[in-house]
Amino acid sequence: DAGVTQSPTHLIKTRGQQVTLRCSPKSGHDTVSWYQQALGQGPQFIFQYYEEEERQRGNFPDRFSGHQFPNYSSELNVNALLLGDSALYLCASSLGQGLAGTDTQYFGPGTRLTVL
Amino acid sequence: DAKTTQPNSMESNEEEPVHLPCNHSTISGTDYIHWYRQLPSQGPEYVIHGLTSNVNNRMASLAIAEDRKSSTLILHRATLRDAAVYYCILRDVRGYKLSFGAGTTVTVRA
Numbered sequence: 001d002a003g004v005t006q007s008p009t010h011l012i013k014t015r016g017q018q019v020t021l022r023c024s025p026k027s028g029h030d031t032v033s034w035y036q037q038a039l040g041q042g043p044q045f046i047f048q049y050y051e052e053e054e055r056q057r058g059n060f061p062d063r064f065s066g067h068q069f070p071n072y073s074s075e076l077n078v079n080a081l082l083l084g085d086s087a088l089y090l091c092a093s094s095l096g097q098g099l100a101g102t103d104t105q106y107f108g109p110g111t112r113l114t115v116l
Numbered sequence: 117d118a119k120t121t122q123p124n125s126m127e128s129n130e131e132e133p134v135h136l137p138c139n140h141s142t143i144s145g146t147d148y149i150h151w152y153r154q155l156p157s158q159g160p161e162y163v164i165h166g167l168t169s170n171v172n173n174r175m176a177s178l179a180i181a182e183d184r185k186s187s188t189l190i191l192h193r194a195t196l197r198d199a200a201v202y203y204c205i206l207r208d209v210r211g212y213k214l215s216f217g218a219g220t221t222v223t224v225r226a
Contacts, residue, residue: 004159033213042203042216043160056212090159092214101148101209107159 002027004093004108012114013081021076021111025093031055032074033105034066035090043090049074050096078113086115120204125221134191136220138204141185148207149180151189152214153200160203160216163189199224 005024013019025032031050035043045058049068068074072093078085089112092105121139128134140149151163164171164178166187171178177190191198203219 031212035214035216042201042219043214045213045215048212050212058213092159101146101207101211102165103212104162104165105214107161109157110159 004091004106006089006091006108006111008111009109010112010114012116014116015081015083017081018077018079019081019113021078021089021091021113023074023076023091023093023108025072025074025091026106029093029095029106030072031094031096031103032068032072033092033094034074034076035092035107036060037088037090037110039087046076055096081115083115086113088112120206120217122202122204122217122220124218125223127223127225128191128194129225130195131193134194134198134222134224136189136191136202136204136222137186138188139186140204140206143184143206144208146209148209149178149184149187150205150207150214151176151178151202152205152216153198153202154219155197155200160214163202165207194222194224196224196226198222 007022033048034046037043047057048055052068063079065077088110090110092107094103094105150165152160154160166178179188201219
């Protein structure tokens with residue numbers, strides 16, 4: 001079982017550019033969540049995708065958008081990058097069925113984005 | 117989201133138990149208590165969760181106060197591999213997200 005995989009591992013961009021991060025969920029999982037973790041802080045929820053639709057969104061601007069594909073993999077897109085977008089971006093997968101408060105989320109190793 | 121309060125840091129000796137407290141005085145009846153931990157340079161990993169009763173699994177035990185306003189994560193025999201940031205999180209059954217706070221940084225001395 002490969003677990004949750006993310007690509008790329010590291011990325012350097014300049015202000016104003018756009019970036020796409022990718023995530024493959026754990027085998028058998030149909031739900032993908034994205035989190036942003038700034039240095040020294042806990043992860044912050046961006047959004048969750050289930051059945052190719054955004055099911056819940058955190059307090060992030062529209063510059064952050066996502067997509068889920070029929071094979072359950074997902075992309076996170078960030079437009080008009082700001083210096084403050086520099087962070088570790090984490091993807092987590094889970095099973096979408098069942099009680100929301102009890103599901104376990106499995107995290108990938110993250111993508112380190114640096115905006116210069 | 118209901119808020120949790122954890123100490124910033126804790127130290128322990130290897131092979132000794134570690135008791136990590138979490139206060140959540142505004143917890144609602146439908147909130148589950150979850151614990152995740154994040155080892156250095158890794159994504160968070162699930163540790164344990166519970167609603168009202170104490171819970172045990174191969175990683176840890178979760179002791180929940182009778183009024184549910186606090187809980188304690190217990191690592192029975194700390195190893196160097198248990199050095200991590202531990203997050204106590206409340207999750208409502210209607211919510212899909214994990215709301216992480218600053219967590220408790222656990223240091224294990226050899």
